[in-house]
Amino acid sequence: MNGADKGSVAATPAALSNVARPPRPSAFSNALVFGWRAMLKFKHVPEQLFDLIMTPLMFTLLFTFVFGGALAGSTGDYLQFFLPGILVQTVVFNSVYSGMGLSTDLSKGLFERFRSLPIWSLSPFAGLMVGDVLRHTIAGMIILTVGLILGYRPEAGLIGVIASFLLLIAIGFGTGWIFIVLGLLIRTPMTVMTIGFTFIFPLVFASNIMVRPETMPGWLEAFVVRNPVSHMTTALRGLMAGTASSGDVLLALLAPALLTVVLSPVVLWLYRRE
Amino acid sequence: MNDAISPADALLVQETVPLAISARGLAKRFGEVRALDGIDLDVPRGMIFAILGPNGAGKTTLIRVLATLIKADSGSALVMGNDLAVDPQAVRGAIALTGQFASLDEDLTGRENLVMLARLWGFPGRRAKDRADELLAAFELSEAAAKQVKSYSGGMRRRLDIAASLIVTPGVLFLDEPTTGLDPKARQGVWRMIRQLAQSGVTILLTTQYLEEADQLAARIAVIDHGRKIAEGTSRELKSAIGSGFLHVALADATPARLDAAETILAARLGTTVQRSPEGAQLSAIAASAGVANEAIAALIAQGIELSDFSMGSPSLDEVFFALTGQPMDEQDEEETR
Numbered sequence: 001m002n003g004a005d006k007g008s009v010a011a012t013p014a015a016l017s018n019v020a021r022p023p024r025p026s027a028f029s030n031a032l033v034f035g036w037r038a039m040l041k042f043k044h045v046p047e048q049l050f051d052l053i054m055t056p057l058m059f060t061l062l063f064t065f066v067f068g069g070a071l072a073g074s075t076g077d078y079l080q081f082f083l084p085g086i087l088v089q090t091v092v093f094n095s096v097y098s099g100m101g102l103s104t105d106l107s108k109g110l111f112e113r114f115r116s117l118p119i120w121s122l123s124p125f126a127g128l129m130v131g132d133v134l135r136h137t138i139a140g141m142i143i144l145t146v147g148l149i150l151g152y153r154p155e156a157g158l159i160g161v162i163a164s165f166l167l168l169i170a171i172g173f174g175t176g177w178i179f180i181v182l183g184l185l186i187r188t189p190m191t192v193m194t195i196g197f198t199f200i201f202p203l204v205f206a207s208n209i210m211v212r213p214e215t216m217p218g219w220l221e222a223f224v225v226r227n228p229v230s231h232m233t234t235a236l237r238g239l240m241a242g243t244a245s246s247g248d249v250l251l252a253l254l255a256p257a258l259l260t261v262v263l264s265p266v267v268l269w270l271y272r273r274e
Numbered sequence: 275m276n277d278a279i280s281p282a283d284a285l286l287v288q289e290t291v292p293l294a295i296s297a298r299g300l301a302k303r304f305g306e307v308r309a310l311d312g313i314d315l316d317v318p319r320g321m322i323f324a325i326l327g328p329n330g331a332g333k334t335t336l337i338r339v340l341a342t343l344i345k346a347d348s349g350s351a352l353v354m355g356n357d358l359a360v361d362p363q364a365v366r367g368a369i370a371l372t373g374q375f376a377s378l379d380e381d382l383t384g385r386e387n388l389v390m391l392a393r394l395w396g397f398p399g400r401r402a403k404d405r406a407d408e409l410l411a412a413f414e415l416s417e418a419a420a421k422q423v424k425s426y427s428g429g430m431r432r433r434l435d436i437a438a439s440l441i442v443t444p445g446v447l448f449l450d451e452p453t454t455g456l457d458p459k460a461r462q463g464v465w466r467m468i469r470q471l472a473q474s475g476v477t478i479l480l481t482t483q484y485l486e487e488a489d490q491l492a493a494r495i496a497v498i499d500h501g502r503k504i505a506e507g508t509s510r511e512l513k514s515a516i517g518s519g520f521l522h523v524a525l526a527d528a529t530p531a532r533l534d535a536a537e538t539i540l541a542a543r544l545g546t547t548v549q550r551s552p553e554g555a556q557l558s559a560i561a562a563s564a565g566v567a568n569e570a571i572a573a574l575i576a577q578g579i580e581l582s583d584f585s586m587g588s589p590s591l592d593e594v595f596f597a598l599t600g601q602p603m604d605e606q607d608e609e610e611t612r
Contacts (some may be wrong), residue, residue, distance in 0.1 A: 019405070021442045022396035024367075033393045037379065044381045044422060105379075113377035113438065116341045119394050221526040 025154060027120035034127020038134065041101075048097070052139040056090040063210060071211060076151050083147040084164070084236040085209030088229060090143055091136050091172040092204055096196050098128040099179025100189040107187045125267065128180065129173065136172040140165055156242030164239045167252060171232050173258020176198075177263035184270040203229045228255035292355070294319040294446050294477035295340060299349035301501075302335055309335040310346065311501035317479055317494075319445075322472045324492035325481040328595070332501040333481035334374060337448045340479070341371040354445040356428040370439035374450040376431040377438070380424040384415055384434050387423060388441070394449050395441050409437040413467070429460030436467060447471065449480040453487060465491060485594055497598060505598050515597065521561040521570065526580040536579050543570035549596060560597060561586065 060083070068078030075173050077258075105124075114124050137234070144152075144161070154160050178199065182192045206220065207229040213221045224230055235252035238244025295317040302310040309332045317323045321354055325333050338344045340353060342362040351358045354368035371377075380388050388406035397405050410419045413433040418426060426434065432440040432452065439447055450519055452468065454463040468491055484487050488495045489509045496506040505512060521544070533555075537548045540559050544566060559569040567586050573582065 011451070019443055022398070022401070025396035029396070030394055033390055036393075037382070037390055040382055040386055044383075108380065109373045109375040109377040110379055111377075112373045113371065113391075115343055116366055116369065116371040116396075117391075117394055118363050250383060 017259070024118065027123060030119045030123035031126035031130075034124050035130030038127050041131065042134065042138075049138065052094055052097075052135060053142050055088075055093065056086050056139070056143050057146060059089070060086050060143065060150075064150065067210075079147065079150055079152050079212030081209065081237075083144070083152045084240050085207075085233045087127050087140055087143055087164070087168055088171065088232045088236055089204050089209055090139050091168045092175050092200055092229065094135050094139055095132060095172045095175040096193050096200075097135060098132050098176050099181075099183035099192045099196060101131070102128060102180055102183030103186055103189045103192045107189075112116075121272070122268070125180065125271075129176070132172050132176050133169050136169050137165065139225055140168055154240040156240055160240050160242050164236050167232075167236060167239060167249065170253060170256050174259040177259045177267065180267050181270065182268065203227060207233060209233050228252075232253070280283070290317055291316060293352070294321070294505075295323075295351065295353055295479065297340070297349065297351035300336065300339055300346045300351060301337060301348045302344065302346050308501045310339065310349075312349070313503055314500070315351075315496065315503070317477060319477050320472070320475050321494065322468065322478045322480065322492045324488035324495045325479065325498060326483070326485060326488045326495050326594075327481070327498040328483060331498050333498065334450055335501075336498070337450050337479070337481060340446075341365055341369055343371075343450050354565040368445040368447075369448060370441075370444035371440045371448045372435050372450065372452065374421075374454065376423075376435045378423045378435060380430065381422060383420050383422055384426070385410060385419040387434065388438060391438050391441050396453070397441075405441060409440060413437045414463075427460075429456055429463060432456060432460065432464055436464070440471070443474070444476060446477045446479060449478060451481055451483065454483070461487075486588070489588070497594065499595065512594070513588075519561055519564075519588055520558050520581070521567040522556060522558045522583075522585045522587065523571065523574065523581050524556045524583040526541075532579055533557070535577065536574055539573050539577060539579075540570055543573050 048161060060079075063082055063086075064075050064079045067080070072078035073080055111124065115121070144154075144170035154164075156163075179192060179196050182196055183189075186192050186195065205228045206224055209229065213224040213230070216224060231248075231251040231254070235244055235248040238248050283289065293316055295315055297313060297315040299364050300310050300313040300315075301308070310330075313332075313336060317334075325336060328331050335344070339346045340351060340358070342358060342365050346358070353365045356364040356368060358365055379390070382390070386401075388409055389402045392402035392405045393399075407416070407419070410416045413432060413436070415430060415437070418430060423431065423434065436449070436452070449468070453464050456464065465487075468478060468480070480487075480491065492509065494508055495512055497504050497512070505515065507515075521540075523536070523540070525536060533550070537550070537557055540548045540557060544559045544561055546560045548557050550557055561570070566588060571581070571584055
């Protein structure tokens with residue numbers, strides 16, 4: 001009953017017979033592979049760059065030229081105020097992508113294979129982080145470049161810009177956990193985005209990104225000045241201008257640090273749950 | 275495990291060949307559903323072993339437990355000598371899994387998918403690429419190597435998915451419904467590859483809903499239903515329990531009275547119970563041999579019962595279940611995949 005095509009069976013390709021096994025790779029090497037995968041995604045899905053920067057670009061142009069004069073007296077003054085904030089907004093919004101990617105991978109069964117491999121079990125997440133860092137850096141540079149063309153000037157120069165980007169990556173790392181948790185719980189990428197934005201939208205808009213809190217009603221101002229997104233924006237403005245205190249930066253890092261401490265064990269538990 | 279043992283030989287030397295899989299009393303429930311209800315399984319090394327059962331029988335759950343993706347509630351298993359509960363990482367090093375749904379990155383090319391996995395297994399850069407190309411060639415995918423997987427046909431995906439399980443030659447390869455959804459030509463191709471793999475000494479545990487597939491490929495078949503093993507044996511052993519084939523007759527004038535008469539005659543001639551098709555016009559029953567089936571048909575015609583059609587075929591999964599359990603396979607819609 002098994003001899004139906006003995007002829008072709010005889011020609012077993014060498015690739016299918018035993019190959020020498022390489023030594024077990026390190027956890028770091030596993031993580032690098034997932035990082036490489038994240039980079040390949042940029043090569044094959046260049047459209048995602050468009051998604052990454054379209055919204056912040058439109059916000060920048062719209063707020064600067066339509067509302068800028070009314071909000072800050074001149075478009076130039078407003079851009080100087082607004083640009084660091086839009087960078088924070090971009091990073092916070094774009095941290096949705098790793099959660100969506102995770103949800104896609106889980107729904108397609110790719111993680112089944114990863115989980116059946118003898119690899120460091122957290123290395124796929126390390127890959128997501130690499131993807132995030134790339135996304136935040138690329139999107140941030142494009143927005144900053146547009147800002148520079150429109151007349152934005154980071155007074156602290158290159159050092160300030162580098163410090164700002166490091167802070168942005170830390171912020172993205174922190175908020176990324178929210179979406180990774182959602183990605184592990186929800187099998188439809190679009191739902192991950194919708195639910196995630198339900199939390200993120202009020203935080204981003206009820207902040208000092210677009211408008212100074214002093215102009216708001218007292219109850220809203222009370223919220224806005226305590227909003228972690230406002231702390232992030234204040235610190236980023238300070239870093240770009242060279243006026244940030246270490247207190248500003250620590251306040252900005254508080255929420256990302258808390259998110260990491262609280263949500264990373266949740267992610268581990270959810271991932272290993274089965 | 276390197277010795278190439280053909281499935282048929284493996285049976286004969288079962289006592290001396292070490293087991294690739296040895297499971298005792300595996301149980302797993304999801305809420306109220308007993309997905310696995312005490313499964314024992316012994317799979318000798320180098321054998322193609324098929325798990326046959328309908329949707330929701332627990333096939334996928336069994337594979338997921340053995341591949342360390344989920345933990346059993348109770349019971350134990352050794353896979354290539356490694357205890358699932360004690361050293362799952364060693365089990366992962368000895369197995370490969372090709373799930374029911376292609377576990378590939380759709381955005382990457384076929385080659386990139388394989389290179390990624392080869393690197394995860396520890397092949398350094400250049401060797402990872404070489405290994406990927408070897409596998410692409412072996413699975414007739416070289417031409418599509420640089421195309422994104424999302425452009426692949428179902429058969430190509432399946433082949434790449436199986437290739438992805440062979441980066442290092444596994445001790446045990448789990449194939450969950452390897453040909454579901456494939457056209458007949460693609461199915462033949464996958465079957466050929468499975469046979470080649472078995473020739474190279476890999477133990478293969480596959481699940482299927484098709485008796486024909488189990489019959490074609492596997493040296494041993496376990497039939498499971500509702501998380502329990504209801505039969506196990508070689509294809510021949512199972513068939514002798516089921517009969518050599520099924521006689522199907524359709525009546526030209528299917529009045530209830532004629533159907534009853536025909537059923538009585540068939541039952542008497544074939545010495546077995548007769549199943550009626552849901553529509554009622556067709557009767558089927560196990561026939562021990564073609565001769566007996568001929569006599570039964572002759573008896574029907576002698577009684578003036580005209581047939582619009584008759585055929586003798588190998589039993590379908592429904593009929594296997596009917597023969598083994600005495601009741602029709604019920605529609606089970608339990609979650610199979612999670």
